[in-house]
Amino acid sequence: MVERSEGVVIDINGPLVQARLPGSPTGEQVRLGALGLTGEVIGRSGDEAVVQVYESTEQLAPGDKVVPLGHPLVVELGPGMLGQIFDGTQRPLDRIALQSGDHIARGLVIPALDRDRVWGFTPNPALRVGERLKGGERLGTVQETSTIEHRVLVPPDVFGELIQLSPAGDYGVETVIARVREADGQVRDLQLFHRWPVRTPRPYTQRDHAVAPLLTGQRILDTFFPLLKGGKAAVPGPFGAGKTMVQQQIARWANADIVIYVGCGERGNELVDILETFPKLTDPHSGKSLMERTFLVANTSNMPVVAREASIYVGVTMAEYYRDQGYDVVMVADSTSRWAEALREVAGRLGQMPVEEGYPAYLSSRLSAFYERAGRVETLGGERGSVTLIGAVSPPGGDFSEPVTSHTKEIVQTFWALSKELADARHYPSVSWTDSFSGYVGTAASWWREQVDPSWEQKRATALGLLAQADELSRIVNLVGPEALSPEQRWALEGAGLIKEAVLQQSALDEVDSFASPQKQYALLDLIVGIYRQGILALGLGVPVQLLLEMPILGRARRAKSRYASSELEQLASFGVEVKHAFEQLTAEYRDGHH
Amino acid sequence: MKEKQFRMASAARGGLLFMRGVPGVKFNDRVVVRDHRGRKRNGQVIRSGEEYVLVQVFEGTDDLDLENTWVRFLEKPVELTLSPDLLGRVFNGVGMPRDGRPPIVSRLKRNVNGSAVNPAARAYPREFIQTGISGIDGLNSLVRGQKLPIFSGSGLPHNRLAAQIVRQAKLPGEESRFAVVFAAMGVSYDDARFFQEEFEESGVLGNVVMFINRADDPPIERLILARSALTAAEYLAFDLDLHVLVVLTDMTHYAEALREVATAKGDVPARKGYPGYLYSDLAEIYERAGRIKQRHGSITMVPVLSMPSDDITHPIPDLTGYITEGQIVLSRELHSQGVYPPIHVPPSLSRLMKDGIGKGFTRDDHPRVASQLYASYARALDVRNLASIIGPEELSRQDRDYLAFAEQFEARFIGQGETTERNVMETLNIAWELLSLLPPESLSRLSEGDLAKYHNWDRSAAKVEE
Known part of the structure; x- marks a missing residue:
């Protein structure tokens, strides 16, 4: 890298700084002023550069120096990320707290990965000195947490002959563990970590079809609007509709290997909630603490706005890195609207022409480029891995026609629309069955057919049909009252009510109900659809609908979800038998033809 | 004192002063403005460039005679x-x-x-x-x-x-x-x-x-x-x-x-x-x-x-x-x-x-009671809408229970008055009195244990009334 001379600040306008800085390319990192604030060149004209600064520019003055660093915004990729909380530019917040106390001081430079920590490295036994190596191949492994084996990879841009590989042992992240001679004769030292620019997607061999559902343990999501591993989803909703709870439930229970939670412009307390509760929660898939597979990127709403823009890319680059190791990664971004x-x-500060509600014309292309980083791939090392992206959207006034929501809706395949009306009645998760959609139902159906029950698709369709019919009937009831409905219609209303209360509503706070295995999800759906069908048969025999509506067993059916855990499916099945008996008893006299 | 000299502003508009020829002013610096009558106003630098500096004046820029107004930069933020x-x-x-x-x-x-x-x-x-x-x-x-x-x-x-x-x-x-x-x-x-x-x-x-x-x-x-x-x-x-x-x-x-x-x-x-x-x-x-x-x-x-x-x-x-x-x-x-x-x-x-609520904080049933009150009140408001169209006499017995619930919920639970102070146990007890107006089958947010302990539903009374 050629040493370039320092530049000088010309103008400060909030987080944007104009500087005289010849030769600095767009994307280059710089440090400004006496404190050494970090910034990024985002545009230039002639000798002048526009710099966006990740930290508050208070007390910066024209004439202050600007030092170019010669590289774009990069993240460190290596062991020691899991269990951590980083800021929007990947600085470790717990070590920042050790250095600067309760508040985040400016100008701090702390590497993301702890330099004092050593890791037990096991070299890949298949590798021999003298072999040709290419990017993405496995140099060895490190046990990062008790559940996650960290696979140390050759950086994607390295090709050449392996001339040295360290034996098993304890090493710090900066220790050279392998050396590669590249085609031009240059020797590259490889460490336990490498750096990668966040705005450049990491390469892979090829894209692959998504095949398996991402199971979240949430019935309305998994059963009704499924998402696949490697898919893209959005959770739009007005404030108070429960976006954060839905996102946190996914982060808790998703059957992914790695979960990255990006708090982008949101509340500080929500991240603390995760930091305090996740270590105590058990991953239903591995049986270990949830924090062993999770890390956080936090740029809360009161932290500098420019770092918020970077935080999404920082998060997704780290997600791609674990994908390249062959893992299924879920990244939850709350909220893409703040980004x-x-x-x-x-x-706005650059004076660019606004198009819709002040947003620049490139909003939709940036959004789609970001979501495009989701996907299931064949990695450079020949493994299968995936990145699933789930973005929360916070539409102003709950208006889904606003730019961020409407562009996102065109990009994603699964759309979990949250409803204010449902939330106001404390129907959680408040995912609307009319406004949500999933383009993955076909693929998910084959999985459910094979793994759970062949009639999944049909039962799901019955339930959705009943919900739609009930919405129609409610409009009539609101005009003329329930007496105007036929007994079959009143029973359909009751059936839809049962689906809402016994299947769709799910309490994140109830220990039993918070997570439902696919088998339990199907069993509850089967139970309720069964009740509805048995009621229709009873009506056919002449049983008055009022008698059906007053069956005490319906109250128990509504509570079955929190009565029977995912491990108590047999008890749930015998409850189903009890329900059947109750109906048989009720219909017996009618069946015998007494009426 | 290394404070910057008093300077003259070149323009004022909507609470902002535009100043030329003041190099090296720190962003967000505190500013004191002295107007032509010698009164002081406070301000802050909100943009600082080589060409001009923008100062936001907290007391506004009305009635400023720019010829005789002087601005001083304090070289420190507002404290x-x-x-x-x-x-x-x-x-x-x-x-x-x-x-x-x-x-x-x-x-x-x-x-x-x-x-x-x-x-x-x-x-x-x-x-x-x-x-x-x-x-x-x-x-x-x-x-x-x-x-x-x-x-x-x-x-x-x-x-x-x-x-x-x-x-x-x-x-x-x-x-x-x-x-x-x-x-x-x-x-x-x-x-x-x-x-x-x-x-x-x-x-x-x-x-x-x-x-x-x-x-x-x-x-x-x-x-x-x-x-x-x-x-x-x-x-x-x-x-x-x-x-x-x-x-x-x-x-x-x-x-x-x-x-x-x-x-x-x-x-x-x-x-x-x-x-x-x-x-x-x-x-x-x-x-x-x-x-x-x-x-x-x-x-x-x-x-x-x-x-x-x-x-x-x-x-x-x-x-x-x-x-x-x-x-x-x-x-x-x-x-x-x-x-x-x-x-x-x-x-x-x-x-x-x-x-912050529930077992160990307030009372075990608190979260479910809150959730149930929400759900029942939402249903009661639907019933009230319906009643305003078809008339309350056309409602089913259960719907009339919901109407009574809504009225008491608003009058007693919410409308407690300005001088009443209730501790949380009193609040929860009133909640149960109101929930007891509704049949247990419709209270799916409550556990069976809660109902057995606190719910005081008299089915026979309801039947007789009918």
């Missing part, structure tokens, strides 16, 4:  | 002087006394803009605060370190509710050291006086710091007032270990002041003329509430805002709701029916409630 607002703020 | 003597005092937005007493003298001064709390240093709020108000304690509990705004409308009794919270808020079974920081932005003389008298009557005045900007005071000062008040709150909470309740009223006036300055600067508007950074700006204020590990004090925040035309989707309540941990919404309909406090239950919410 879009950061774009808008910078665009 | 608030801090000492325990703050308690019992009244200040303006920049921390100058408004009570006729001398300024605070102390070596301790802090930048009012503060700096972001490290999320890793925060402690999660979980201590239930009893406000003595059923609509809050029972359904939307407040916890220590939470920010829970009151969304109101013009003419609704939000001030009385805020004052009642200040008067009654306590941790059950604990005598604690507390303080109140009261930040009034653009409030009327009467409202400011109401609070002052309230604090005097309840005998807490000595524990209150007031920052007051009245409706006829310069609007730009509101931008710095909220920050001064929170700097004082942080000092009281995290230096002096006090539990601080911050009341900010009215955030709508604050946001309007922000819009005024943004418009003068020529910022690109996002919605309804408000700048795109309204969210981040509000977050800088609201996120200063909370608890911090290893610190004994806390900041609990109750911002009050009036929703323009009662519209909850207006940018100010909308963005506030996205930042705060819930909201208490007031209803014009309940108010006109004489219900006090007129808490509109369906859109009200407390996000932190889940961790």
Whole structure:
């Protein structure tokens, strides 16, 4: 790298700084002023560069120096990320707290990965010195947490002959563990970690079809609007509709190997909630603490707005890195609207022409490029891995026609629309069955057919049909009252009510109900659809609908979800038999033809 | 003194001064402006370039004779002087006394803009605060370190509710050291006086710091007032270990002041003329509430805002709701029916409630009772709509039970009155009396154990009535 001379600040306008800085390319990192604030060149004209600064620019003055660093915004990728909380530019917040106390001081430079920590490295036994190595191949492994084996990879841009590989032992992340001679004769030292620019997607061999559902343990999501591993989903909802709870439930219970939670412009307390509760929660798939597979990227709403723009890319680059090791990764971004607002703020200060509600014209292309980083791939090392992206959207005033929601809706395949009306009645998760959609139902159906029950698709369709019919009937009831309905219609209303209360509503706070295995999800669906069908048969025999509505067993059916855990399916099945008996008893006299 | 010389401004517009020929001015520097009559105004640098510098003047730029107005740069940010003597005092937005007493003298001064709390240093709020108000304690509990705004409308009794919270808020079974920081932005003389008298009557005045900007005071000062008040709150909470309740009223006036300055600067508007950074700006204020590990004090925040035309989707309540941990919404309909406090239950919410109530905090059944009251009241409101169309006599027996439930819920549970203080057990007991109006099959949010213990449903009585 050629040493370039320092530049000088010309103008400060909030987080945007104009500097005289010849030769600095767009994307280059710089440090400004006496404190050494970190910033990024985002545009230039002639000798002048526009710099967006990740930290508050208070007390910066024209004439202060600007030092170019010669590289774009990069993240460190190596063992020691799991269980951590990073800020929007991958600085470790717990070590920042050790250095600067309760508040985040400016100008701190702390590497993401702890330099003092050593890791037990086991070299890949298949490798021999003298072999040709290419990017993405496995140099060895490190046990990062008790559940996750960290696979140390050759960086994607390295090709050449392996001339040295360290034996098994304890090493710090900066220790050279392998050396590769590249085609031009240069020797590259490889460490336990490498760096990668966040705005460049990491390469893979080829894209692959998503095949398996991402199971979240949430009935309305898994059963009704499924998402696949490697898919893209959005959770739009007005404030108070429960976006954060849905996102946290996914982060808790999803059957992924790695979960990354990006708190982008959201509340500080929500991240603390995760930091305090996750270590105590058990991953239903591995039986270990949830924190062993999770890490957080936090740029809360009061932290500098420009770092919020970067935080999404920092998160997704780390997600791709674990994908490249052959893992299924879920990244939850709460909220992409705040990220879009950061774009808008910078665009506004640059004087760019706004198109919709002040957003710049490139909003939709940036959004789609971001979601495109989701996917299931064949990695450079020949493994299968995936990144699933789930973005929360916070539409102003709950208006889904606003730019961020409407563009996102065109990009994602699964759309979990949250409803204010449902939330106001404390129907959680408040995912609307009319406004949500999933483009993955076909693929998910084959999985459910093979793994759970062949009639899954049909039962799901019956339930959705009943819900739609009930919405129609409610409109009539609101005009003329329930007496105007036929007994079959009143029973359909009751059936839909049962689906809502016994299947769709799920309490994140109830220990038993918080997570439902696919088998339990199907069993509850089967139970309720069964009740509805038995009721229809009874009506056919002449049983008055009022008698059906007053069956005490319906109250128990509504509570079955929190009565029977995922491990108590047999008891749930015998409850189903009890229900059947109750119906038989009720219909017996009618069946015998007494009436 | 290395302060910059006095300089002349070249133009003034909408609270902003444009200055040429002042190189090297620090961004966000504090500024003192001396007008042609020798009076001082306070300001802050909001853009600094080689060519020109932009100064925001908190007292506004009206009536400035630029030829004879001089500006001095203080080479430091806007700071608030801090000492325990703050308690019992009244200040303006920049921390100058408004009570006729001398300024605070102390070596301790802090930048009012503060700096972001490290999320890793925060402690999660979980201590239930009893406000003595059923609509809050029972359904939307407040916890220590939470920010829970009151969304109101013009003419609704939000001030009385805020004052009642200040008067009654306590941790059950604990005598604690507390303080109140009261930040009034653009409030009327009467409202400011109401609070002052309230604090005097309840005998807490000595524990209150007031920052007051009245409706006829310069609007730009509101931008710095909220920050001064929170700097004082942080000092009281995290230096002096006090539990601080911050009341900010009215955030709508604050946001309007922000819009005024943004418009003068020529910022690109996002919605309804408000700048795109309204969210981040509000977050800088609201996120200063909370608890911090290893610190004994806390900041609990109750911002009050009036929703323009009662519209909850207006940018100010909308963005506030996205930042705060819930909201208490007031209803014009309940108010006109004489219900006090007129808490509109369906859109009200407390996000932190889940961790501060239930077993070990209030009572085991509390979370399920709250959820059931919500569900039953939502159903009851549907029934009420139906009754207004087909007439109550056409309703089924069960629907008539729901109508009775809604009436009693509003009259007894919510409408407790201004002088009634209920502890949380009383609140829960009243809730069960109301739930006992409804048949057990319809109460699916409650456990069978709850029903057996507390539900007092008389099926035969209901049948006989029919």
